[in-house]
Amino acid sequence: MNTEISGIILMFVLTVVLAIPLGRYIGKLYNGDKTKLDFIFNPLDNLFFKLSGIKADKEMNWKQHLVALLTINLVWFLFSMLILMNMGWLPLNPDGNPSMTADTAFNTGISFISNTNLQHYSGESGVSYLGQLVLMLFQFISAGAGMAVCAVVFNAMKERTTEKLGNFYNYFVRSCTRVLLPLSIIVALILVFNGTPMTFKGKDQFISVQGDTVNVSRGPAAAMIAIKQLGTNGGGFFGVNSAHPLENPNYFTNILEDVSIILIPIAMVFALGFILKRKKLAWVIFGVMTVGFLLLLSPTVFNEMKGSSNIAAMHIAQPLGSMEGKEVRFGPAASAYWAITTTVTSNGSVNAMHDSLTPLGGMSAMLGMMVNSFYGGVGVGFLNFYIFIIIAVFISGLMVGRTPEFLGKKIEAKEMKIATIIALWHPFVILSFTALSSYLFAHDPKTYAAWLNNPGYHGFGEMLYEYTSSSANNGSGFEGLGDGVPFWNITCGIVMLLSRFLPIIGPVAIAGILAKKKFVPESAGTLKTDTTTFGIMVFAVIAIIAALSFFPALALGPISEYFSK
Amino acid sequence: MKQHILPALKLTAVTIVFFMGVYTLFVWAVAQAAPNKGEGETISVNNKLVGYKLEGQKFSDDKYFWSRPSAAGYNAAGSSGSNKGTTNPDYLKDVQSKIDTFLVHNPTVKKEDIPSDIVTYSGSGLDPDISVAAAKIQINRIAKTRNVSEEKINALVETQIQKPLLGLFGTEKINVLQLNIELDKLK
Structure with missing residues (x-):
C-alpha cells in the first residue's frame, strides 16, 4: 500500500483506539466517580477551590452556569487586553517585540478566550514570550470552559427531572487539571525530545553553508504546541503553525499532533455514552460524525495527491501531488488529512497552507467549518451536534406523527425556536459579513487592494474562509488575506465573540429547560434515537442546513475556481 | 453576576x-x-555553527543541491508560505520562470522529469527536505560543477535517503543541509 495512505489510516485508527478509554475516563470525571488518578488530582483540585474561595459541591441551575461562564470570560478578556497591549515593556521579551495595537489586541484577546485562535499576527515578531504564555493559558482555560458547558449538557440529559446540574467551576477545573494537563505534559515532552524548542533564550544567529547570515526564532514552544493541539485551539507558536520545522519536526510528531486534534472531541462522544449509559446512542452519533468526516476527507486526499491541473499543464512531474504550500516531510496525504481534521474540529492549526490547497480541497476545509460538528471543538462540538439532534427529533416526530421526544423529554416550541435560531446563526453571520466585505472590495478595489493575495474566485474564497473560520471558532485561514488591519480585526473579533457564546447559551438553555420537564418513560410510541434510521435523519438535517445555506457562496468561490481552471 | x-x-x-x-x-x-x-539542535562543521538541524537553508549555488523555493527567503526569524492559489495566473507565471531557471542550470534534465516540489514554495518557507526525485535530477549538474563522477554523487544521495517512518508510514525525503555538508566532504 502507498505509505502516505497507510499513514493517515494509522492516524485515524490510533485516535479512535485512544478515544474510547479516554471517553470512559472523562465520563467518570463528570459523574464524580472515583478514578485511579484521584490521589494526585483530588489535593490539586481542592487547592484550586480553596485558593479561589469556591464551594465545588454547590449545585447550579442552567442560568447560574451561564452567568459563571460569562463572568469568568469577561475577566479573561480584560486580562488578555492588559497583557497584549503592554507586553512590549514587560519581562520575558528577549527579541524586543512590540505591544499590540488596540484593534489587534481586541481581535487576539477574543480569539483566544473564544477557543478560536485566529491569528492576525505572526508569533515570531508579534508577541513576546510572556504574551505567548498568556495565550497558552487561554488555550487551557478556554478549552476547559468548553468542556465544562458540555458536561452541564450531558448532566442535563440524564433520565430524571431536576434543575440542579452540577457546579460549573468543578467541571471546569476537572477538565483542565485531569484531562488537558496530563495529556499536554505527555505531548509536550515527546515534542521536546524530537527537537521542538523549550527555551527562554531569544533569537540565535549563524552563518549558513553558503555564507548567508541567518537569525533563528526560538522560544518556549513545546508547552504551547501541546495544548494548542489538544484543546482544539490551533494558535501556533510560530507564524506558519505546525508547518514550521521546529513546531512539527517530523512525520512521527505529525502523527502525535494530528491525533491530538481529534482525540478529545471523539472522546467526548464516548463520554456521553458512558454518562447516560447509552453506548448505542454514542456509537450512532460517532457514526454520523465519522461518515461526514470521511466524505470531506476522501475527495481532499484524492485531489491533493492527484496534484494541481494547472501545474500539470506546464508539463512537469507531480510524483507526490500538489506540493505548493506543503512540506516534503508530511506529503500531500498527511497534509490533506490534517486540513480536514483541523477544520471539522474547530482546531485551526495547519501543517500546510490552506490558501494553496487545490480548489476542491479548500472547499472541503471550508465545509468542515460550515458544518462545525463532525466531531467539532472540545465540548462545543457536541453542543452544535445537539442542536441538530433536537431539530432532527422534531422533524422526524412530525413526519411519523409521534410526539417529538428526546431521551424521555418532550421537545416543544420554545426549545425548537432556540435550536433554529442557533442553527441559522452560523450561516447568517458568515454570509452577511462576507457580503459586506465583498461589497466594500467590489466598489473600491483600489483602496482595498491589499486585502486579497489572489484574484477572482479564489480571492472571494479568502474572504469567505476568514469569516467561516471566525464563526466556527476555528482559527485557520487562507492566510494570503491581508487581515492585520482594523476592518478585519474588528469584524472578525465581533463574529468570534458572538459565535462562541450564542451557540453555548442556546444548547445549555435547551438542555436546562428539558431537564426540568417531566420524564416520560420510553413506550411503544417513542421515537427511537439510537438507531441507524435516526442517524441518517440527523445527517440529512445537517446536510440540508449546510448545503442549502452555503452552496451559493461556495459556487461563487471554490466551485467556480475549479471549473474555470 | x-x-x-x-x-x-x-x-x-x-x-x-x-x-x-x-x-x-x-x-x-x-x-x-x-x-x-x-x-534547538544545531549542526557544526569544523567547530563552526552552520545551521539548525531541523531548519532548511538557502542553497542556490550550482555546486550544491538546491533546496525548495521559499516565500520567507529562508529567513528563520520569520516563516511564511506563498499563500498563492493554485489557479492564480501570476503565481503560475512565477512557477514557469522557476522551471525555466532550473532548465538553464540543468541543461541535461528533461522538463517532464522535474518534480513539482523543487519549483513550488514550501508551507513554512523553511522546509529542510526535498524529494528523492528532486535530488536525483540535480546530480548531473553537481557532478559537472565539482568534477566528480555521477556515480559517486549518486551513491552519496542514496545514503542520505530517509525512509518513511518504520518503512510504512509517510514520505521518503532527503535533508538538503545534511546532504550538502556530506557533499563538501566528498573528495
Whole structure:
C-alpha cells in the first residue's frame, strides 16, 4: 500500500483506539466517580477551590452556569487586553517585540478566550514570550470552559427531572487539571525530545553553508504546541503553525499532533455514552460524525495527491501531488488529512497552507467549518451536534406523527425556536459579513487592494474562509488575506465573540429547560434515537442546513475556481 | 453576576500561576535533558555553527543541491508560505520562470522529469527536505560543477535517503543541509 495512505489510516485508527478509554475516563470525571488518578488530582483540585474561595459541591441551575461562564470570560478578556497591549515593556521579551495595537489586541484577546485562535499576527515578531504564555493559558482555560458547558449538557440529559446540574467551576477545573494537563505534559515532552524548542533564550544567529547570515526564532514552544493541539485551539507558536520545522519536526510528531486534534472531541462522544449509559446512542452519533468526516476527507486526499491541473499543464512531474504550500516531510496525504481534521474540529492549526490547497480541497476545509460538528471543538462540538439532534427529533416526530421526544423529554416550541435560531446563526453571520466585505472590495478595489493575495474566485474564497473560520471558532485561514488591519480585526473579533457564546447559551438553555420537564418513560410510541434510521435523519438535517445555506457562496468561490481552471 | 466576580478573579489568578508558571517550568525543566537543552539542535562543521538541524537553508549555488523555493527567503526569524492559489495566473507565471531557471542550470534534465516540489514554495518557507526525485535530477549538474563522477554523487544521495517512518508510514525525503555538508566532504 502507498505509505502516505497507510499513514493517515494509522492516524485515524490510533485516535479512535485512544478515544474510547479516554471517553470512559472523562465520563467518570463528570459523574464524580472515583478514578485511579484521584490521589494526585483530588489535593490539586481542592487547592484550586480553596485558593479561589469556591464551594465545588454547590449545585447550579442552567442560568447560574451561564452567568459563571460569562463572568469568568469577561475577566479573561480584560486580562488578555492588559497583557497584549503592554507586553512590549514587560519581562520575558528577549527579541524586543512590540505591544499590540488596540484593534489587534481586541481581535487576539477574543480569539483566544473564544477557543478560536485566529491569528492576525505572526508569533515570531508579534508577541513576546510572556504574551505567548498568556495565550497558552487561554488555550487551557478556554478549552476547559468548553468542556465544562458540555458536561452541564450531558448532566442535563440524564433520565430524571431536576434543575440542579452540577457546579460549573468543578467541571471546569476537572477538565483542565485531569484531562488537558496530563495529556499536554505527555505531548509536550515527546515534542521536546524530537527537537521542538523549550527555551527562554531569544533569537540565535549563524552563518549558513553558503555564507548567508541567518537569525533563528526560538522560544518556549513545546508547552504551547501541546495544548494548542489538544484543546482544539490551533494558535501556533510560530507564524506558519505546525508547518514550521521546529513546531512539527517530523512525520512521527505529525502523527502525535494530528491525533491530538481529534482525540478529545471523539472522546467526548464516548463520554456521553458512558454518562447516560447509552453506548448505542454514542456509537450512532460517532457514526454520523465519522461518515461526514470521511466524505470531506476522501475527495481532499484524492485531489491533493492527484496534484494541481494547472501545474500539470506546464508539463512537469507531480510524483507526490500538489506540493505548493506543503512540506516534503508530511506529503500531500498527511497534509490533506490534517486540513480536514483541523477544520471539522474547530482546531485551526495547519501543517500546510490552506490558501494553496487545490480548489476542491479548500472547499472541503471550508465545509468542515460550515458544518462545525463532525466531531467539532472540545465540548462545543457536541453542543452544535445537539442542536441538530433536537431539530432532527422534531422533524422526524412530525413526519411519523409521534410526539417529538428526546431521551424521555418532550421537545416543544420554545426549545425548537432556540435550536433554529442557533442553527441559522452560523450561516447568517458568515454570509452577511462576507457580503459586506465583498461589497466594500467590489466598489473600491483600489483602496482595498491589499486585502486579497489572489484574484477572482479564489480571492472571494479568502474572504469567505476568514469569516467561516471566525464563526466556527476555528482559527485557520487562507492566510494570503491581508487581515492585520482594523476592518478585519474588528469584524472578525465581533463574529468570534458572538459565535462562541450564542451557540453555548442556546444548547445549555435547551438542555436546562428539558431537564426540568417531566420524564416520560420510553413506550411503544417513542421515537427511537439510537438507531441507524435516526442517524441518517440527523445527517440529512445537517446536510440540508449546510448545503442549502452555503452552496451559493461556495459556487461563487471554490466551485467556480475549479471549473474555470 | 456579583457573587461570581470574586471567584472568577481568584480562580483566574490561580490558573495563571499554575498553567503559565508551574506547567511551563515543568516542561522547561525536563527539556534540560533533551538534545541541546531544548534550545534547538544545531549542526557544526569544523567547530563552526552552520545551521539548525531541523531548519532548511538557502542553497542556490550550482555546486550544491538546491533546496525548495521559499516565500520567507529562508529567513528563520520569520516563516511564511506563498499563500498563492493554485489557479492564480501570476503565481503560475512565477512557477514557469522557476522551471525555466532550473532548465538553464540543468541543461541535461528533461522538463517532464522535474518534480513539482523543487519549483513550488514550501508551507513554512523553511522546509529542510526535498524529494528523492528532486535530488536525483540535480546530480548531473553537481557532478559537472565539482568534477566528480555521477556515480559517486549518486551513491552519496542514496545514503542520505530517509525512509518513511518504520518503512510504512509517510514520505521518503532527503535533508538538503545534511546532504550538502556530506557533499563538501566528498573528495
